[in-house]
Amino acid sequence: MTYLLLRHRDIPDIGRLDVYKKNGGFEAFKKTVTGMKPQEVTDVIKASGLRGRGGAGFPTGVKWSFIPNSIWPHYVVANADESEPGTFKDREIMEGNPFQFLEGVAIAAYATGANAAYVYLRGEFWTVAALLDDKIAEMEKAGFLGDKLFGSDYSLRIYTHLGAGAYICGEETALLESIEGKRGQPRIRPPFPAVYGLYGKPTVVNNVETLTNVPLIIDRGAAWFKALGTADSAGVKVFSLSGRVNKPGNYELPFGMTFRQLIYEVGGGVPDDRPVKAIMAAGASSSLIVADDKALDTPMDYASVRTLGADLGSASVIVIDDTVSLEWVIDKTIHFFTHESCGKCTPCREGTFWMKHLIDHIGHGEATKENVELLHSVAKQMQNKCLCPLGEFATMAVTTAIERFPDDFVPSALGGSHG
């Protein structure tokens, strides 16, 4: 197949400016700046059906259209905070195909009238940030960033900003607080970033993979993009496959392939041919899917995965086989979210604390039926009450594991088999 996002797999040197240019690089950005009004660019992205690849799946063009022309300046921020257990796609895109990503940032900036854009990378992506800094400098030198681009009046600069280890900064308002030099804690919304974003100005925040699609859509048209994937989910998606599979990794696939195809045909099956017991389709914040035949044959697009009582989210598929206890799985997810809870809102701060207390208790083999019920109750009480999605995320695996895998939570099964 021909890769659209992971293009370095077809063209290993695509990360070099001359090679990127030779393969059509920056033509889309030039076309927008010299031949299209910002509104027209947004309309193309809207018509393409592109949806946010960071997890929420919000239509990208619609997001751009929220930026008001009554308040200035505007900002574009690329969310490269990738920190959810099971998600590792944006790093490969930025390392392998950096110019296509940066061109996407540039087009988004032109479409929304921004003259400055920030790439917010998680602090651990230290070397990726250094790489992007080099690529940005090359673009400036070649006249693709800077003042009066392509002979127009449009100017743009892109800057990197390194976080320092905080999952919560992937939440867009926390991310903006972090760039402003504050603790990365979510803001109360409304107002939304489209109106009150970075430095209180209108701001679009888009995921790395989302932006990397943009140059291709401008180049080849909305209809071309829409024809890829399914009616509900246009385009291709990078699926991050991990857990108990023989060939974990990133796989760029059209939406609509089934879980069975991903795990067995693409991922090489499960070690020792164990049966798949559970699937997490969206990383650690997933609802647990019982891996029966119906689930395995479900197409992976946003709408179909929802029929399983789960979400596709960022398409970070974690495979769990029958040797693993779901109690152990939620022990891991609870520890993660408890560590990453920012402490701003009470339901999340206290709720994750108590979930951790209870799962520690259960893990030490001191569990009773009441402990499990109380854990489920605490998780339920957090739902719909937290300031940002993190609190909600922390509960998804807990409630669905207890409800859908009851055999793993009877007292005799607890505190035992671990991964």
Place this chain on the structure above:
Amino acid sequence: MLAEKYPEEIKKIFAKYPPEQKRSAVMPLLYLAQRDEGYVTKSALKDIARILDITSTDVAEIVGFYTLYHDKPAGKYRMQVCNDLSCALNGADKFLEELCGNLGIKVGETTSDGMVTVEAVMCLAGCDKAPMFQVQSSQGIEYHENMTVDKTMELVAALRKSGREVK
């Protein structure tokens, strides 16, 4: 004093943000401050506060919030092993235990020569290449993926010998 020691670096940092938004420089300045000692000293806190015209408490709360800033010294190399869900499904917990056993320390401790601290950390976005960890030293961070305990002990030996900076 940070301002005297790194004038060029500080100028570069400020160029990234609007002039009236100086506070945005606090995170890059904290990385700069960690260059010398591997952690943010009390005097560096005051330096940064002075440069940005905010209080030391404002700076300290940033250090406290983010895991890659440290307010205490540790080993020259912090080996930060991911033992989150995906890595743990592929042996990260066992790897961490055996690595610590080989180094003769517990998780969170530093080897007696002061060279290596082993920490368990949250997801590093290397889920398909477990076991994996990052090495943080005063000047940067590097990833090591698809590791074994043997390969890691070889890396430790090489780092002990060379004392090189991670960048």
